[in-house]
Amino acid sequence: MRIDFTKMHGLGNDFIVLDGRVHALPPVDAAFASALADRHTGIGCDQLIVLEPSMDADFRMRIFNADGSEVEACGNATRAVGLLHGEPARIETLGGLVISTPTDGGISVQMGKPRFDWNAIPLAYAMDTHAMPVAWEELVNPIAVNVGNPHVIFFVADPYAIDMARIGPMIETDPLFPERINVNVAGITARDAITLRVWERGAGLTRACGTGACATAIGAMKRGLVDRRVTVTLPGGPLVIEWREDNEIVMTGPATEAFRGSFDAADFGAHIRIAI
Incomplete structure (x- = not known):
């Protein structure tokens, strides 16, 4: 299966964003995340961001560092995702609920306490x-x-x-x-x-x-x-x-969409085919 992605960055801190809110994605693990993040043999990024449905917020955001480890929070990624979403959003993360709002200065994120x-x-x-x-x-x-x-x-x-x-x-x-x-x-x-x-x-x-x-x-x-x-x-x-x-901590700053593309999931170790 081919997976669509969006490449984004916040002040040069760059992300691959996979949107699984409507269509299911293959399971994302450390090996898959690090393979995508590799700047020589993958797409290349600091973090892989995976969006999923949420029962408690508008959607869930999972964050994988370039080494494949899953982490709790990323402020720059939250701004990028807020830009991609295009309107105010309550976002579930491992670190807690955050709120993103488009503003004249870019994206404002209420980061919690x-x-x-x-x-x-x-x-x-x-x-x-x-x-x-x-x-x-x-x-x-x-x-x-x-x-x-x-x-x-x-x-x-x-x-x-x-x-x-x-x-x-x-x-x-x-x-x-x-x-x-x-x-x-x-x-x-x-x-x-x-x-x-x-x-x-x-x-x-x-x-x-x-x-x-x-x-x-x-x-x-x-x-x-x-x-x-x-x-x-x-x-x-x-x-x-x-x-x-x-x-509450509030962070405000820019976010940028660089480009969009798609890749074959099997090329990066995702072998489970999802019916869409």
């Missing part, structure tokens, strides 16, 4: 997540927050002086983080501005990470470094993050 308890990150053992008493070389005393998926944030003078390709995977796979971790290095440039680079769990160094922008903004706000609405600038471009008084 941050969690700071050590076992909500999760960490391997209890500690203060506001100023963690840990260090990896020059990166010290981070803050940890779960915004649908887990993040650790280091505030530094110059994020671009950090060798993220080397130290990112070291922190991601540290035993302190039993479910691995997304690694953020951020510089505060004004009360309403942050510069950010992200090593994404299962995907590597990325041009943009929506949940990373949310987590970093919340971490900076918790420490009193910035105001409740900030622009977070990643290598791919800026996102606006607001932490509302009701504790």
